[in-house]
Amino acid sequence: MDQPTVGILHPGSMGAAVAACAATNAADVLWCETGRSTASVERATRHGLTPVATLTELLDRSDILISLCPPAAAENLARDVAGHGFARVYVEANAISPERTQRVALLLPDAIVVDGGVVGSPPVGGKSPTLYLSGPAAATERIEALFADTAVLAAVLGTEVGKASALKLSYASFQKTSRVLVALAVGMAREHGVDQELIEVASRRTDSYLSEPQYVAKTAARAWRWGPELEEAADALAAAGLPPEMLRAAASTLACWNDAKDSELTLTDALDRLAQP
Incomplete structure (x- = not known):
């Protein structure tokens, strides 16, 4: 060529x-x-x-x-x-x-x-x-x-034009949001003087959650209590002068699964409910 x-x-x-x-x-x-x-x-x-x-x-x-x-x-x-x-x-x-x-x-x-x-x-x-x-x-x-x-x-x-862009943004949505979540988590911990302890706790686990998609079904089953927990975390961020909107948005997403309380869903079931709440 x-x-x-x-x-x-x-x-x-x-x-x-x-x-x-x-x-x-x-x-x-x-x-x-x-x-x-x-x-x-x-x-x-x-x-x-x-x-x-x-x-x-x-x-x-x-x-x-x-x-x-x-x-x-x-x-x-x-x-x-x-x-x-x-x-x-x-x-x-x-x-x-x-x-x-x-x-x-x-x-x-x-x-x-x-x-x-x-x-x-x-x-x-x-x-x-x-x-x-x-x-x-x-x-x-x-x-x-x-x-x-x-x-x-x-x-x-x-x-199909669009597939490569979809993969890029799918991965970026996790990677980049995760980095922002790190900043918020460390920022909240620092406000209360426990940032080094937070880093120590996190260092015990190095796997990426993105490599565990099967856990989405478990997330859906626990959404009824995780959502309010994230609202509490958002309040803590706001009290520390940090932006709470990301955690409020995550809580809003979890609310799509509120009717799946403690249920045995498959990954497909959980994703279908998320797409069509």
Whole structure:
């Protein structure tokens, strides 16, 4: 397979590092320097990316275009690309919802849109994230080949645009919310001088709850008492001057299972009740 020319929109910390990996199997990796910050210029230079002066030149020369930008900008960026009549492979790799990814695909009727989701840290310093892909088979195969033998592991989920974004956000919803919950828990404990004891208690268990989905059914059966407990915890956060809204939202979610008190549910039963309370 011929080596493609790749364009990256825009080289942030993740985008620049991913683009640098793509350079292993690409003829060239381009980025548009017009209007970008000094930090972007330095980052792109450090990763060996080739600057071009205009978006038009970037699009004209790119066989594969990778969009990795702040989520809020994803659709506007796609509109800009569509305005130039881009008709080759467009990898929508931003952390956006499956519905927004599908809207991006509709904005680019002439392009071959591949849904992408990066799970993991930027591929520097020994880190090796996975780029999940979904979309037309021939296009996802090209992206797999582009990242072959690099620090980015490409994994295809199927041909349906939206699958990769769904996996990315499903994982991010747990990982990132968990980090915020850590901040709230330690913040509450610190207010009462027991933060070191909390960390000691937590250190005895290192497994991720996300690896135990079967426990969801047990959670549903206990929701009738867990919900009020979280409301109490939310009150404690508020008293400590910390935001209580996340725990109140969790309590509200648990309330969907109030009629499952001490029942023997399957995981499927519990999730069905959550989706259709």
